[in-house]
Amino acid sequence: MSAFTVLVVDDDPEVRELLRQHLALAGFRVALAEDGAAGLERARGERPDLVLLDVQMPVMDGFETLARLRGHAELRDVPVLLLTSLASRHLKVRGLEAGAEDYLTKPFDRAELLARVRAGLRRAARYRVADRALSGDVGEVGLDTLLQTFQLSGKAGRIRLPEAGAELWVRGGELACAWRDRTGADALARLLLLARGSFFVETGGVPEALAEAAPIGTVMMGAAVALDEMRQVLAEAALEERAWLEVANRPCADGAIEALRAAFPLRVAELVAALPGPLDDAATAVWTALIAGELRASARDEI
Numbered sequence: 004m005s006a007f008t009v010l011v012v013d014d015d016p017e018v019r020e021l022l023r024q025h026l027a028l029a030g031f032r033v034a035l036a037e038d039g040a041a042g043l044e045r046a047r048g049e050r051p052d053l054v055l056l057d058v059q060m061p062v063m064d065g066f067e068t069l070a071r072l073r074g075h076a077e078l079r080d081v082p083v084l085l086l087t088s089l090a091s092r093h094l095k096v097r098g099l100e101a102g103a104e105d106y107l108t109k110p111f112d113r114a115e116l117l118a119r120v121r122a123g124l125r126r127a128a129r130y131r132v133a134d135r136a137l138s139g140d141v142g143e144v145g146l147d148t149l150l151q152t153f154q155l156s157g158k159a160g161r162i163r164l165p166e167a168g169a170e171l172w173v174r175g176g177e178l179a180c181a182w183r184d185r186t187g188a189d190a191l192a193r194l195l196l197l198a199r200g201s202f203f204v205e206t207g208g209v210p211e212a213l214a215e216a217a218p219i220g221t222v223m224m225g226a227a228v229a230l231d232e233m234r235q236v237l238a239e240a241a242l243e244e245r246a247w248l249e250v251a252n253r254p255c256a257d258g259a260i261e262a263l264r265a266a267f268p269l270r271v272a273e274l275v276a277a278l279p280g281p282l283d284d285a286a287t288a289v290w291t292a293l294i295a296g297e298l299r300a301s302a303r304d305e306i
Contacts, residue, residue, distance in 0.1 A: 006147035006223070007124055008032045010051035012042030012068065013086060014060045018109070022055060025113050026120070030151060030223035039063030043071055046078055052127040053120060056103075058087040066101060073102045082123040086111075121155045130155065138203045146171075146195055147223060149202065150178065154219045159209040166200030174209040177216040178223075186215050188225025193276040195226055196233075196244070233275060233282035240290040244272040247301035248289070255297040257288050268301045 009031045011022045016037070023033045034049045036042035039056075040063045046054065054072065058065035065085055072078045083102065088109040104123045107116065124130050133144055133152040141164065149162055150173070159174040169182040169190070182190040237244065247268045255261040259278050263269070269277075271289060278285035292298040 006030060006032045006145065007052040007127065007129065007151050008034060008049055009120060010034045010036065010042065010046055010049060010054045012036045012039060012045075012054060012060070012065075013057040014038055015057070018057070018086075022116070025116055027227075028220060028224055029117050029120075030147070030154070030220040030227075031120075039065065039068030039071075042068055043075075046072065046081070047075070050077070051081060052129055053123050054081055054083045055107075055120070056083050056085055058085055066097065069101050069103060080126075080128065082126045084119060084123055124151075124155055136204060138201065141200055141202050142198055144202070146191075146198070146202070149204070150219055150223060153178075158206055160204060160206035161209065163203045163205070164194065164200055165203070167194060167197060169194055172209055172213050172216070173219065174211075174213055174216070176219055177213060178219045179213040179216040180222065187217060188222050188229065191222055192226035192229040192233075192282060195230060196272050196276050196282070198272075229282045233286045236283050236286035236290065237271065240286070240293070242271050242286075242290065242293075244270070244275075246271050248274060248293075248298050249301040251297050251299055253297065255292050256295065257292055257297075260288065260292055260297070 009026050011019055011026070011033060013019050013022070014037055019035050019037070023035060026033045034045055034051060036045045038060050042054070042056065056065045056068055069083055069085070072081065072083060082104045084105045084107055085103045086107050086109060104126065105119050107119055129148060130152055133148050134156060136144060146162070150171070153160065153173040154176060157176070162171040164170065167182060169180070172179040180187060180190045180194070182194055185193060247270055249268045250264050260274070263274065263277060274289055275282060275285045278288060289298065
């Protein structure tokens with residue numbers, strides 16, 4: 004499960020891009036649509052956690068789009084925030100009576116936008132699941148979802164990942180993350196890449212000062228950038244993150260890969276996460292070893 008997804012439906016490309024930037028920098032996954040009809044289609048495919056919906060649009064306006072969302076069995080409970088350049092009280096009341104959670108008037112302030120989005124997300128089903136979870140599986144809930152839940156709720160606490168040997172501390176909207184010799188966004192990116200194993204949430208009891216802490220959104224964005232760059236390399240190499248790899252009978256030229264010989268077979272994601280240096284460099288090293296015949300794809304069945 005990925006980070007909270009916000010669907011932006013607006014016919015103005017500049018507004019869509021501005022909202023995309025604000026939300027992405029805050030750590031949200033963003034989907035875009037240029038009108039109500041496209042927004043409905045995107046909502047059916049994306050199953051967003053929240054919709055930012057412009058009122059005045061061609062093809063299908065915001066009120067009709069909202070009515071259709073509320074009439075869809077699997078989308079009726081998705082929080083919707085209406086966007087408009089009109090400050091009409093009548094339109095606001097109409098939108099709220101139709102089932103919108105809130106109203107945001109253009110031009111909007113970034114801080115107000117994010118505050119209203121986070122308030123709306125507290126009604127999202129995934130937020131409620133994550134907020135109640137004291138333990139679970141990272142593959143089902145999502146580490147990024149857990150972190151955003153801490154960010155939305157303002158709670159302090161610790162997330163332990165025993166299989167990975169990692170822990171994350173959150174306090175005052177800031178995150179300290181450590182995994183092996185990695186910290187910050189680099190550590191978080193590798194944990195998101197692995198995306199497996201159990202988690203345990205302990206609220207409270209966080210030190211007043213967190214070493215190497217940074218705002219949650221900043222750390223999550225740094226991790227997302229590192230993962231995007233790595234995935235570009237893997238896409239060029241036609242490598243799947245979940246594919247299994249084995250070592251050949253001869254040594255690998257890359258010493259870091261050779262040092263992991265006893266740990267194989269490994270998934271591509273596990274190998275990349277374990278290698279030193281930036282993730283895109285690690286992905287390139289794996290690709291190079293495959294081309295050289297030092298690594299080969301394994302026929303190992305999925306687990």
